[in-house]
Amino acid sequence: MKISVRDAGEAKVVEVEGDVDLGTSPDLRRTLFENLIEAPKLVLNLAAIRYIDSSGIATLIEVLKDSQRRNKKFVLFGLSPAVQQVFRLTHVIRIFQVFQTEEEALGSA
Amino acid sequence: MAQHLHLKLVMPSDPRYLPVVRGAIGSLAAAMGWEECDCRAITLALDEALANIIRHAYHNQADGLIELECRESGDELEVTLLDKGEAPDRTRICARDMACDQPGGLGTHIIRDVMDTVCYQATPAGNRFVATKRLRKTK
Numbered sequence: 001m002k003i004s005v006r007d008a009g010e011a012k013v014v015e016v017e018g019d020v021d022l023g024t025s026p027d028l029r030r031t032l033f034e035n036l037i038e039a040p041k042l043v044l045n046l047a048a049i050r051y052i053d054s055s056g057i058a059t060l061i062e063v064l065k066d067s068q069r070r071n072k073k074f075v076l077f078g079l080s081p082a083v084q085q086v087f088r089l090t091h092v093i094r095i096f097q098v099f100q101t102e103e104e105a106l107g108s109a
Numbered sequence: 110m111a112q113h114l115h116l117k118l119v120m121p122s123d124p125r126y127l128p129v130v131r132g133a134i135g136s137l138a139a140a141m142g143w144e145e146c147d148c149r150a151i152t153l154a155l156d157e158a159l160a161n162i163i164r165h166a167y168h169n170q171a172d173g174l175i176e177l178e179c180r181e182s183g184d185e186l187e188v189t190l191l192d193k194g195e196a197p198d199r200t201r202i203c204a205r206d207m208a209c210d211q212p213g214g215l216g217t218h219i220i221r222d223v224m225d226t227v228c229y230q231a232t233p234a235g236n237r238f239v240a241t242k243r244l245r246k247t248k
C-alpha cells in the first residue's frame with residue numbers, strides 16, 4: 001500500500017494505492033489521524049484501492065467519528081466497484097459523505 | 110470421472126501473507142465459475158476469517174500457524190481453516206448491531222452474509238472454521 005498527502009487549499013487530500021488490510025490499515029490509520037489534526041477538512045481518494053477489508057472500513061469509521069468530535073470534515077471520493085461492494089456488505093455507506101470526484105469532495109460543505 | 114480441486118496450504122499468522130492467500134482463493138473461485146463480484150466477496154469473507162484468527166486466536170503474534178483447505182465438490186466450495194490459538198468467544202461472533210456506527214465486529218457479519226454456511230468448532234486438533242458456498246449458475 002502506498003499513501004501520499006497533498007494540500008488543496010485548507011484541505012488535505014490523502015491518496016491511497018493498493019491493498020488496505022489487517023497488515024496495512026494501521027499505516028493508513030496513522031496517516032489519517034495525523035493529517036486530521038492539521039487541517040479542517042480531510043479528503044480521501046479511494047480510486048486506486050484494489051482491496052479493502054473490515055479493518056480498513058473500521059479505520060475510516062474511527063477517523064470519521066474523531067473528525068465529528070473535533071468539528072472537522074472527513075469525506076471520501078472515487079469509490080471503485082470493489083470498494084463499494086465492501087461498503088455495501090458492511091452497511092456503513094450511509095454514515096459517510098461520498099463523492100464521485102475530488103472537485104465535488106473539496107467543494108462539499 | 111471428473112477430478113476436483115483440493116488446495117491445501119499452511120500460512121503463518123502474519124498479515125504479510127494475507128495477499129498471497131487472497132490471490133489463491135480469488136483465482137480458485139474464478140476457475141470454479143463464479144463471476145468477478147462473487148469472487149471478490151468470497152475472497153473478502155475468507156480473508157476476514159483469516160484476519161480474525163490472527164487477531165483473536167493468535168493475538169497478532171506472527172509465529173502461529175493456520176491450515177487452509179479448499180475443496181471443490183460438485184458446484185460447491187468448502188473452505189476449512191484450522192488454528193491452534195485461543196478458541197473464539199461464541200458470544201461475540203456477529204454480536205455487533207449492523208445499524209450502529211461502531212468500527213469493530215464487521216468481519217463476522219461479512220462472512221455470514223457472503224457464505225452459505227458457516228460453522229465454528231472446537232476440536233482436539235484446534236479451532237476449526239468451516240464455510241461453504243454453492244455456485245448458482247446464471248444463464
